[in-house]
Every structure is written in C-alpha cells, then in structure tokens.
Amino acid sequence: MRIAVLGGGPGGLYFAYLWKLRHPDAAVQVFEQNPRDATWGFGVVFSEQALEFLRADDSETVDAITPRMESWRNITLNLHGQSVEIDGVGFSAIGRLELLGILQSRAAATGVVAHHGTPVQSLDQLAGYHLIVAADGLNSLVRRAHESDFGTSVSYSSNRFAWYGTTKTFPTLSQTFVGTDRGTFNAHHYRYTRGMSTFLVECDDTTWQAYDFANRTVEESKTICEQVFSATLDGHPLISNRSVWRNFPWVWNERWSRENMVLIGDALHTAHFSIGSGTRLAIEDALALVKALEMESTLRDGLARYQAEREPVLTKLVRAARASGDWYEHFPTHMRLGLMDFAYSYITRSGRIDDARLRAMSPHFMARYDASKAARRHE
Template sequence: MRIAVIGAGPGGLYFSYLWKKRHGDAQVDLFEQNPAGATWGFGVVFSEQALEFLAADDPDTVEAITPWMESWRNITLNLRGENVEIDGVGFSSIGRLDLLRILQARAASAGVLPRYGTQVTSLDQLAGYDLIVAADGLNSLVRRSFEGDFGTSMSYSSNKFAWYGTTKRFETLSQTFVKTRLGSFNAHHYRYSRDMSTFLVECDLSTWQAYGFADKTVEESKAICEQVFAATLAGHALVSNKSVWRNSPWIWNERWSFKNMVLIGDALHSTHFSIGSGTRLAIEDAIALTRALEAERDLEAAFARYQHERQPIVKKLVSAARASAEWYARFPEHMKLDLIDFAYSYITRSGRIDEARLRAMSPAFMARYGKRSQA
C-alpha cells in the first residue's frame, strides 16, 4: 500500500513510524512544509495516564522519551501572593522540539524518509496514493478542501493567549493569577527541561483590549507580560517564538474520512491548552488508525472502525476541554474566591474529577479544604 502522510508533527511522525515498523514493505511518504528543526511553542505535557497508554502499545518509544522528560506530582496555584498545592496530580513534560527529534529518529529507524521543506499545495500532487493521512494540523489542507464532506465545524474561545518560554525553572505545573488596574491575567507555567519552562499568558477579551494588544508588536506585548508577571519570573525574561496573541480554536468533524483520506490530530479535533491533551490525542489517533487499518481488509471498513472505536474517547476529552475553557473564560470572577475555594473550583472545572475522586487522589489538599469548610 502506498501511503502519503501530510504533516510531520507528533501524529504524522508517529503514524508513519508505526506503519512502516509493522509493514516494512509499505511505501510511506511523509510530507512536511517546514524544515526538520522548526517548531512552534516550547514544552508539551503528558499526564501519567497518557504515558501509560503509550507504554502499553509501544514501550520502546516511552523509554526513548523518558530521559528527556521533567516530571512532578503536584499542581501549584498562585493567587494574591498566596499559593496552594494540589497533590497527586502527576504530569511529565518535554520540549516540543526534543519530542519531534525523538520521533523523527524513530521514524528513520523504521525506514521512513520524511520530505521536509515540501509543501503540498494541492491534493492533485498526491494522485496515485492508496491512503492519505491528514496530520497537517489546525489549518489542514485536506480538511479545508473537503469541509462539507467531513462535516467540519469551527469556532474560537473568547480568551486571548500568547505562548512564551522562560529560563525561570518552575518545580511543578503552576498557575499564577494576577489582577492589574486594567484587567486580569493568568499564566500557565511549567518546566520542560532543566533550564527552560513554558510560560503561556492568557487574558479575557476586555483585558486584551484595555492594554491595546491589537496595536502592540510581539516585543511590546512580551514586555507588558514580563511586567505583569515580574514577581513570578523573578528577574527572568520571557522568550518569544511566534508568540503572537491567538484565540484557541475549536475544530470538530462529524465524519473522520472521505474517499481515501482520513484525519488525525488537530486536523480532526482540537481541545484546549488548559488540559494539555493535544499531543496525546494525536499520538493515540495514530495508534487507533493503525489498529483499524490492520483489522480490516478495505479502507472503508477500516475508517468506519477507526471512527466508531475512537470517537467516544475523543468526545469525552473534548467535552472536558470545553468545560475547562468555560471556567477560564470566567477566571476573573473565580479570582474573587477564597484561595482554597478557588483551588477546588479549578481542579473540578472539567467535570472529570468529583469530590470522592479528589479525596482519593489529593488527600493533603482535601484535608486543607475540609478544614477551610469547617472554619
């Protein structure tokens, strides 16, 4: 089978690697418009559950990734100069470029030869391929070319965000909420290497407008964010990498395939940075698609199996992401709460964690929460 994979992000690389590793005689051509060393953003996060899922299917890749990862067991929330830790919430992070390099090496070891710097501008370029896997992200050419056939819907969250890095090291995944004279900001920050951290700044539309960010350059915006979070950064600067203000998109497709084309990752669905599942979902999509193709004798049946088995799982995560995003859309209101009540509201925001689960998962925090409730 001749397979064209568009997009050498985590999903495209991982599908190419899996298929070529298991089917050495297959032709897998991986097209990527950017150079091999180019990436947007800084660190990406995996939950313990996500790593366990990947390890069950491909322990060798987890073994290759693990030495590059930073891990922690708690989340730290900072509000009005106070902080609280929520224990038992395990995550690991890795630099996005480090992850891509590892997956590139895995793909090469299986015999995949990616075509970097090769932009697919028309699907006519892919005539003759038996299967086209669209792993080409939020602006997917395949999806945009057949939006009606895929049943695509797209909308955007109201909050604005800019994705920075910093040399300031944070010991856990942390959130810092700051109220200023002109509005409120939130920063999502966590280390992804020994000397670098992600620092994603978020604000609501009214704050964004009050600061005039629409008319600010990238450097001017960065300087304002450094000033707002001066205490958190403790003398460290923010690092920009295409760090323009964006709205988080919501992409969904009712039909995951059309003709010989199939969508995975952000081309298929988007979540929200507040639950950190984008990379996880792309890799899990690649695993699910591989299994479906191996289980069925023709593409139509394989595509049907892929969507039938995978869609309910994705819907749960997307639903949780939407609930989380709705909480962030009102985070200035939540900031009025007492610190412990604020933390409880935060950790239960997606609807996936109730009080019973939280008591089992985070006994230290819940003991503090119980004392607060009894006071």
C-alpha cells in the same frame, strides 16, 4: 501500500513510524512544510502517566522518550500572592523540538521518507497514494478542501493567549493569576528541561482590549507580560517564538474520513491546552488508526472502524476540554473567590473529578479545603 502523511508533528510522525515498523513493505512518506529543526512553541505537557498508555503497544518508544521528560506530582496555584498545592495530579513535559527529534529518528530508522520544507499546495500533488493521513494541524489542507464532506465546525474562545518560554524553572506545573489596574491575566507555566519552562500567558478579551494588544508589536506585548508577571519570573526574561496573541480554536468533524483521506490530531479535533492532552490525543489517534486499519481487509472498513471505536473515547475527552476552556473564559470571576474555593473550582472544572475521587487523589489538598470550610462556619 503507498501512504502520504501530511504534517510532521507528533501525530503524523508517530503514525508513519508505527505503520512502517509493522508493515516494512509499505511506502510511507511524510510531507512537512517547516524545516526539520523548526517548531512553534516550547514544551509540551502530558497529563497523568505521560506515555504509559503506549507501553503495551510500543514500549521502545516510551522508553526512548520518558527519560528525557521532566515530571512532577503536584499542581501549584498562585492567586493574589497566595499559593496552594494540589497533590496527586501527575504531569510530565518535554521540549516539543526534542520530542519531534526522537520521533523523526525513529521514523527514519524504519524507512519512512520525510520531506521537510515541503508544503503541499494541492491535493492533486498526492495522486497515486492509497491512503492520505491528514495530520496537518489546525489549518489542514485536506479538511479545508472538503469541509462539507467532513462536517467541519470551527469556533473560537473569546480569551487570548500567547505562548512564550522562559529560563525560569518551576518545581511543578503552576498557574498564576494576576490582577492589574487594567485587567486580569493567567499564566500556565511548567519546566520541560532543567533550564527552560513553557510560559503561556492568557487574558480575557476585556483585558486584551484595555492593553491595546491589537496594536502592539510582539516585542511590546512580551515586555508587558514580563511586567505583569515580574514577581513570578523573578528577573528571568520571556522568550518569544512566533508568540503572537491567538484565540483558541475549537475544531470538530462529524465524519473523519473521505474516500482515501483521514483526519487525525488537530486536523480532526482540538482539546484546550488547559487539560494537557493535545499531543497525547494526536498520538492516540495515530495508534487507533493503525489498529483499525489492521483489523479490516479493506481501507473503507478500516477507516470506518477507526471512527466507530475512537470517537466515543475522544468525545468524552473533548467534552471535558470544553468544560475546562469554559472555566478559563470566566477566570476573572473565579478570581473573586477565596484561595481554597478558587482551587476547588479549578480542580473540578472539567466535570471528571468528583469529591470522592478528589479525596483519594489529593488527600492533603482536601484536608486543607475541609479545614478552610470548617473555619468559615465558625467565624
């Protein structure tokens, strides 16, 4: 079987590696437009048990990645100079380039042939492959070429964000909400190595307009963000890597395959960065596709099984990501709440956590939340 994988991100690399590992006679080639050592952004974060969802199927990859990750058990929220920790919410992070390097090496060791710096301009270049796996991200060539067949829908959040790094490290995944005389900002920040953190800055459209970011250079925007978050950064600079302002894109497809082409990862769907699941979902897609293809005798049936079995799970996660994204679109309004009510609104925003689960997961936070409610009743 000859397989072409478009896109050398985590999802594409993992599919290529896993298929070649299980099917050594297959010819698997990855086509990635960027150089081998290039990537956009800084660290990537995994919610809950990091890569433990892979252990039953691929413990060796889990064991290769997890020692290189930074992990923590709490979330810290900072609002108007006050802070609260929400206990029991585990996350892990790793540098995106480091993760890609691990997956690149594992794929190469199995015999996968990777073509870096090789953009595919037309699907005609892929004639002769039995299967084309579109792991080519938000601007997927495969998806754009057949949007009506895939039933593609794309919309955008009204908020803007810019993805920076910083040498300031943080003990937990943190969210800092800041009001200025011209608007409101939020920063999602977490360490991904001992000396570096991701620092993603977000603002609502009203603030973006007030600061005239449309007419600012990347450097000017970075300087403004350093000033807004000067107390959080504590003298450390922001580091840019194509850190332009963007609207988060919501991508969904009603049909996941067409003939011998199939979508995974951001080419298929997006999940808001606030739930920390984008990279995990891409890797899970790759695993689900491998399993579905192995369980059927024809490619057509395997691709149909992939969607039938994966879609119900993915739909729930994307729905939660939508709810989380909607909360962030209204974060200036939420900032009017007191610290504990704000924190409760934040942690329950996706609709997946009710009071019973929150009490079991975060007993210290809930004790503080209950005490704040009791104190208000007696005022």
